[in-house]
Amino acid sequence: MALKTFVKISNISNLSDARYCAGMMVDVLGFNIDPSSDSQVSDSDFAEITEWVAGVKFAGEFYGAGLDQIKESVKNYPVDYIEIGDLDLVEKVGLLGKPLIFRLEINNSSQLAQFKSDLSYLDELVKMVIVISNNEKLFDEIDSQIGYYNGNLKLLKGYGISEDKKLGNFPGLALEASEEERPGFKDYGQIMDVLELIEED
Template sequence: MFRSVGFLCERKSFQTMALKTFVKISNISNLSDARYCAGMMVDVLGFNIDPTSDSQVSEEDFKEITEWVAGVKFAGEFHGADLNQIKESVKKYPVDYVEIHSLDLVEQVHLLGKPIIFRLSIEDENELSKLKSNLSYLDELVKMVVVQSSNSTLTDQIDSQIGYYNGNLKLLKGYGIAEDKNMGNYPGLALEATEEDRPGYKDYGQIMDVLELIEED
């Protein structure tokens, strides 16, 4: 069970404040992360609710965590689930957004009536060449796109292409943040939470560093 009052942060305590840009935090799995991020005025907290994942957050844990935070939206994150599994999970978890990775599912999930966050991974030149067309396709079907890449040789090219994008999507930068914390042409950031050191104790690492950097003066 989660601690119902307070939690300890090994780096410093926090107070409610505003951020200069839109922020989504993925992979929330504990109350410490949820309360810290809500206190820092993050916009969206993402939870792995994929029934095919070994790291799925249970319905009970989701309820306990979300009952203790306010002022944020919740995203249900899916990795390998099919349409029926997504549909059933959305009935059980009261999420505001559905996050998916598969282009093949976009139109079907769109019909479920929940705003979609799409996680677009760019790991090679082939995927980079499709960035513009993929964003054009997603433009009328999803609300946000998290652009991510672990290939540091592509980041400058990705940044350049994003600079020419003029559609309706809210694009969230999900790569290269730890290195330079440069927003580039993105209106938002996507960060990933980590496990607690032990219940109630957490070193927020990169999340704290980035959120402090984009606090309102």
């Protein structure tokens, strides 16, 4: 059964999450393949997990790696997308031949003021933008600004989802997976709640 909207799940690190999300027809599964991160999923674990799922795309997520590290990692992980959060790397990483997903943080008024400009810059360079925020006071204003966006980017809502269960003006959602308590034993928590909410009747 399909979902009503586009969904990306980040931080996949176990087969339980991957199989559940693929079964729910999530669009993209993201894996932390950043060699500078303590939570990096190894290339062997990535291969073992992804060979058991079908019908989804895979994103390689980077959180602090430089360009050379990203280049090397992408060689060892057959991902469909590269996800980064550094504006300075966008154009250079774009030359690696993979479509990009960008994480755009809006946690204060100055970042909010820069929002439209950042989207304008990213419009022709990336495929998707995940908008994230840890400042609840900004949620409504971010939603409002998204309503005026008419560019080419697919914008994914990565904040306030568990609180209001609303998409707002966004065409998609970005959720985050969690660690298994032990192999094969998993509480899907927010992911299950949201995916069941947006499941087609």
